[in-house]
Amino acid sequence: MDFSLSEDQRAFRDMASAFARDEMEPYAREWDEKAYFPEETLRQAASLGFGGIYVREDVGGSSLTRTDAAIIFEELAKGCTSTAAYISIHNMGAWMIDTYGSQELRQAYLPDLCSMTRFASYCLTEPGSGSDAASLRTSARDDGDHYVLNGSKAFISGGGVSDVYVTMVRTGGAGPKGISCVVVDKDTPGLSFGAQEVKLGWKSQPTAQVNFQDCRVPKANRLGAEGEGFKIAMAGLDGGRINIGACSLGAAQ
DSSP states (O other): OOOOOOHHHHHHHHHHHHHIIIIIGGGHHHHHHHTOOOHHHHHHHHHTTOSSTTSOGGGTOOOOOHHHHHHHHHHHHTTOHHHHHHHHHHHHHHHHHHHHSOHHHHHHHHHHHHTTSSOEEEEOOBTTTBTOGGGOOOEEEEETTEEEEEEEEEEEETTTTOSEEEEEEEOSSSSGGGEEEEEEETTOTTEEEOOOOOOSSOTTSOEEEEEEEEEEEEGGGEESSTTOHHHHHHHHHHHHHHHHHHHHHHHHO
16 A cells, blocks of 8 residues: 655645744744634634635635645644644534535535634533543423523633534433534524633643533534434544644654
């Protein structure tokens, strides 16, 4: 099997490497010391196609592969690991909307996510169940054309700053078959955020608890069919592990 990079892969690897060297590495220490979320730098990265790396082109994505993304994240992490990791999480949320969302949702959210005009977070982890998707408790009660969400998510990268929260909720009974996935806007009534977590490093990405109290979300914001959330979560986590692994490799170099 040939593991050598293609000409295109070498080209965007070099582009990511130059961006990390010139636009991230010189500022990484200051970002960490001040717990600064570098929005403008993120949007510069998006202008190179890094805001929707494996999102389809019709909504502004780069339509690359997960392998391509890993190459890019490995290079970006050499400049600032925590910023690169947030970019990977943003990309995961955008990919989930692109892959499982309706055409209306794709058009409504993805152009702004690909340009990082808006930022995305992925909400799975909970205080009582960690990242065990099958055990999550955040409920989504059926209320006509809406779900009413109640519960909390913990350690959410981008919490309180991101504009879009791709959230795993329980619409049915216990276990994986009762889980669905919905997209929640930051300005939705009933959505609130905890204090920023105190961390050792990893400070250029904000991290906070995300809380839902009688938070009404249109059913049209669901990704996939009701009960497909566990499948979507696993697909997202698989990609996330690849991305974070690439960031770890980049940080080690």
